[in-house]
Amino acid sequence: MPNEYSAVPPLPPAQSGPAVGQSGMQSGASPASDTGPRRYRCPGCGASLEYNPVGGVLKCPYCGRTEVIPDSGASVDERSYEAYLQPSAAQMSLLAANALEVTCQGCGAKTVFEPPEVAGRCPFCGVPIVAQPITADPLVTPSGVLPFHVSQQQAQTSIRTWISRLWFAPNALKEQAQPTAMQGVYLPFWTYDSQTTSFYRGERGEHYYETETYTETDSNGKQVTKTRQVQKTRWYPCSGRVARWFDDVLIAATTSLQRNRLDALDPWDLPALKPYTPEFLAGFKAQRYQVSLQDGFTLAKDVMGQQIRTDVTHDIGGDEQRIHDIQTSYSGVSFKHILLPVWLSAYRYQNKVFQVMVNARTGEVQGDRPYSAWKIFFAVLLVAAVLFGLYLAFGQGH
Ligand SMILES: [Zn+2]
Numbered sequence: 001m002p003n004e005y006s007a008v009p010p011l012p013p014a015q016s017g018p019a020v021g022q023s024g025m026q027s028g029a030s031p032a033s034d035t036g037p038r039r040y041r042c043p044g045c046g047a048s049l050e051y052n053p054v055g056g057v058l059k060c061p062y063c064g065r066t067e068v069i070p071d072s073g074a075s076v077d078e079r080s081y082e083a084y085l086q087p088s089a090a091q092m093s094l095l096a097a098n099a100l101e102v103t104c105q106g107c108g109a110k111t112v113f114e115p116p117e118v119a120g121r122c123p124f125c126g127v128p129i130v131a132q133p134i135t136a137d138p139l140v141t142p143s144g145v146l147p148f149h150v151s152q153q154q155a156q157t158s159i160r161t162w163i164s165r166l167w168f169a170p171n172a173l174k175e176q177a178q179p180t181a182m183q184g185v186y187l188p189f190w191t192y193d194s195q196t197t198s199f200y201r202g203e204r205g206e207h208y209y210e211t212e213t214y215t216e217t218d219s220n221g222k223q224v225t226k227t228r229q230v231q232k233t234r235w236y237p238c239s240g241r242v243a244r245w246f247d248d249v250l251i252a253a254t255t256s257l258q259r260n261r262l263d264a265l266d267p268w269d270l271p272a273l274k275p276y277t278p279e280f281l282a283g284f285k286a287q288r289y290q291v292s293l294q295d296g297f298t299l300a301k302d303v304m305g306q307q308i309r310t311d312v313t314h315d316i317g318g319d320e321q322r323i324h325d326i327q328t329s330y331s332g333v334s335f336k337h338i339l340l341p342v343w344l345s346a347y348r349y350q351n352k353v354f355q356v357m358v359n360a361r362t363g364e365v366q367g368d369r370p371y372s373a374w375k376i377f378f379a380v381l382l383v384a385a386v387l388f389g390l391y392l393a394f395g396q397g398h
């Protein structure tokens, strides 16, 4: 992994006091509860406005009128991790004043949306949702959102291109793949900031060379004595301390999609995060987080741990390193709950469903795919034939 975290903390690192500014979230959320859904009515024809990824505005699907989403002027706030471990009612809220929630019977994912959007099919497993939507439960309010930037049409084009470029895919895939309806979903993520201090114990290995004597038979069949340099390692016990500031360690808070596929959707342009306001939800769905704030931090510690091991290795120095033990303490931990946009689709091929997702900021496609057993078989055969040919051409000389 590239070194994406700075070794020095910014000034000052996040405070851990309970009075973390939530102005960004509240100034975005509270006016919506005053004026309610009226805010999303088209002033021209009264239809419901939807968030439009192309212009980044609310747009009427009928008469085309657009409304600019007012800039709250707030910044996306960091919150104290400790203050939210047992969130109070004041720290929880609805994604929108009239937010509804359904639980999929197929996969258990909880999806939040607001009228006129309907439950329809589960965006994660494609099963039609029959449960009645209920009023959404409050959740830890998102502090930031990356709005949809790639339109549904662009995402469909990206998927078609992706399918056409798949290696070892069955030839019929291009003609027969039937994409199911595509749904725009905001996925829940946590990001964590933390100052870390790590004490380690280990050993530093230093190379040295010894001269070794050996005998060899020369071309005349005579025994000759020669010497050579042999590399050895001498180990020295060592211990020390490394410190690093981590900024925005990103952890997916959904378990409905494979984590490795989600990770592969990186990079996300997190500096472009906007303070969450309910307007962004208009015409889209959002998933309720399935990974708790605490469990997310455990995953974030694993991510930080890899970087810390690299730091310890550098700190030990020498030619080789052994790490016996690392004890890390975390301080000034803060987090953000953010929503990131993906287009979810599935395509059917020979009665199997393959899940595909598109990063709605970059158009990057990740997904499941069928393999053609025949194409792989012939490719392996071809490689084997080439290797055998090389053996015949060059290998027999010896
Ligand atoms: Zn209209």
Ligand SMILES: [Zn+2]
Pocket (backbone or CB within 6 Å): 104, 105, 106, 107, 108, 109, 122, 123, 124, 125, 126, 127
């Ligand atoms: Zn489902």
